[in-house]
Amino acid sequence: MSAIVVYKTKYGATKTYGEWIAEELGCEAVDVKNVKIDDLLDYDTIIYGGGLYAEVINGVTLITKNMEKLAGKKLIVYSTGLTPMDCREYYETLVVEKNFKHGEMEQIRMFNFVGKMVVSELSMVHRTALKALKKLMSSKENPTEMEKLLIELCDADGDFCDRDSIRELVEYAKEV
Numbered sequence: 001m002s003a004i005v006v007y008k009t010k011y012g013a014t015k016t017y018g019e020w021i022a023e024e025l026g027c028e029a030v031d032v033k034n035v036k037i038d039d040l041l042d043y044d045t046i047i048y049g050g051g052l053y054a055e056v057i058n059g060v061t062l063i064t065k066n067m068e069k070l071a072g073k074k075l076i077v078y079s080t081g082l083t084p085m086d087c088r089e090y091y092e093t094l095v096v097e098k099n100f101k102h103g104e105m106e107q108i109r110m111f112n113f114v115g116k117m118v119v120s121e122l123s124m125v126h127r128t129a130l131k132a133l134k135k136l137m138s139s140k141e142n143p144t145e146m147e148k149l150l151i152e153l154c155d156a157d158g159d160f161c162d163r164d165s166i167r168e169l170v171e172y173a174k175e176v
């Protein structure tokens with residue numbers, strides 16, 4: 001099996017997971033900046049990772065815009081985000097619908113990991129966006145459970161990356 005991990009990261013969480021996965025698989029982890037789609041055609045297994053920003057998996061269009069070229073490959077996508085892993089509907093419905101067209105999930109297996117958000121590292125744009133989102137959600141009269149969770153997540157501060165959580169992805173990637 002030849003495999004490669006490609007990641008796009010803003011604050012480093014997706015890179016951390018990419019490097020852990022690559023270490024377990026004995027393959028390379030490369031920043032998407034240094035990769036063109038044709039470089040990926042040499043590999044049987046392609047693992048793409050991106051941080052979640054407003055439910056979008058950062059840069060995942062590298063994969064989804066090239067599904068024809070990548071036909072026959074084992075495609076794995078992982079996201080890193082702050083939404084708790086037990087919010088299965090969030091990941092399996094919202095994130096899937098926002099990032100993949102009908103039928104694409106038949107060719108892709110997705111995994112989700114908890115990332116990091118260290119407030120002192122955030123760009124001004126991101127800090128402002130989170131403040132605005134929190135204000136908007138807090139102004140709702142009867143917030144849904146998801147909206148309440150979003151308010152809480154806007155105040156998250158820390159690195160929650162967890163190496164143990166990659167085990168299932170690694171096992172799946174190794175399956176022939």
Ligand SMILES: Cc1cc2nc3c(=O)[nH]c(=O)nc-3n(C[C@H](O)[C@H](O)[C@H](O)COP(=O)(O)O)c2cc1C
Binds near residue numbers: 009054114
């Ligand atoms: C502006 C902003 C928007 C975010 N949106 C989401 C989101 O929609 N869902 C989520 O679970 N996490 C969200 N997060 C948390 C990031 O996904 C998390 O920090 C992730 O680890 C970032 O990965 P990276 O450091 O590799 O870019 C957001 C963070 C920021 C700063």
